[in-house]
Amino acid sequence: MLKDITLGQFFPGNSAVHRLDPRVKIVLTVAFIVLLFLAQGPVSYALIIAFLAVVIGISRISPKMVLRGLKPILFIVIFTAVLNLFYTPGTYIFQWHFLHISVEGIKLAIFMVLRLMLLIIATSMLTYTTSPIQLTDGLERLLSPLKKLHAPVHELSMMMSIALRFIPTLIEETEKIISAQKARGADFDSGNLIQRAKAMIPILVPLFISAFRRADELATAMECRLYRGDVGRTRMRQLKIARVDVCALLWVAVLFAVVIILKHFGL
């Protein structure tokens, strides 16, 4: 049951989107979010939606999966829509007691909903097409200038990748502990919320003890393998900007320029 959890929802593949350098993908995602907040007219939005649809098409990730990613934020989307719909002043076309809907309100509600949905789709496209290890790798290298300011960039990314390495191991261990405690007569499924929470203690205590022991052993093993932090470290895998990365950067730059021009014309 615990094994079904997929982290970061990565869907392996070999499309051009998958092959993009993780640094480029992160930068482009951030640029895309900025773009979403720059765009104001319907033409710009149509362009952005078309662009995202093309990206999804290239990635070969089923649109169904992409839309499923929106589920958790459905409530926030509806909430935003309702607030904007009823509380934007302007030329009212409908009024009832304290509720009133204005033309501006309808427009704003539609744009806000679109913005939120596109934001989530764009960021989930990043995690769908990039493995967690590539993501941490990309982040470390993007943030490496911050090392000059003594920010522990390497340490953070090392911690992230060790966490990723140990999640499946600890999940397996949790399952073993649950079985062991069940065999001793532990009951996890009955009682009210507090009783159930208390029933988790016999799982958590052994899990924590074992996690600390693992951490200790791993630290020794890392020292034996000459780990000294970031001192004089090289990397086997070098990230290289390929043609596909340049293409992607160019396309987003063009989109950026077009949206800014459209903004001037209020489209």
Next chain:
Amino acid sequence: MSEIIKTENLQYAYPTEDGQLSVPVLKGVNLSIRRGEFVAVLGHNGSGKSTLAGCFNAIRLPTGGVCYVDMMDTRDENNTYEVRKTVSMVFQNPDNQLVATVVEEDVAFALENMGVPPAEIRKRVDDALRAVGMYEYRAQAPHRLSGGQKQRIAIAGVIAMMPRCVVLDEPTAMLDPQGRREVMNVVRELNRKFGITVILITHHMDEAVQAQRVVVMHKGNVLMDGAPREIFTQVDKLRAASLTVPQTIEVLYDLDQQDGEKLPIDALSIEECADILEQEYLN
């Protein structure tokens, strides 16, 4: 200088909570290990064999006496890095020594720490993975592999470092028979093919038999030291140290005791044992 590791009156005691030293685990070990040797260190639980292994790698610093690795005193902190480059270590639990989420990244870990250029890392990682027969698994996640496979990855990580000596601390203790066979094959290759000095800490007699030299630890001291054939024929002495002997020798020894027939009891392999039995009982 043909010794890679030399200990002189090596003592070690674990510190207790109030900062005092507890009962010593190592009580003055004198041992020298020559280059290219394949040594098995045997011992019952608590005999100090794992602690001894930790001293060879400067994970544990002696509380008395000295441990030299390639002439370097392990107590000198300036030597630690070189000591660990010379003697690398494989641990018991395969899960707790793999760092990366991808097999080849894990094998590359030590080389990245050493600052080896990327192209050379790539080559050494591929060679090491081929040497342990795990090349096809290079892009896998470690948690999808069996225990024996994980341990072979750990050994590949060590091969890639090209150390002069490898200490394996009960590498097969958590494995099934299949995994144990796989790992032992690789360990033998480490010594024969790559000429690396191998120190294998174990309590499996059939693994110790494969070494050139067996050191038996008992209560923090070296009890016996010699070729497997010399050691394992001293059945009474081994049993007194709560150790078993290889099954082949046990069979012959017990028959020898029962029948009073003077059987040669130094059979280290099943074939040898079968030959002796055939000669005695069929002819």
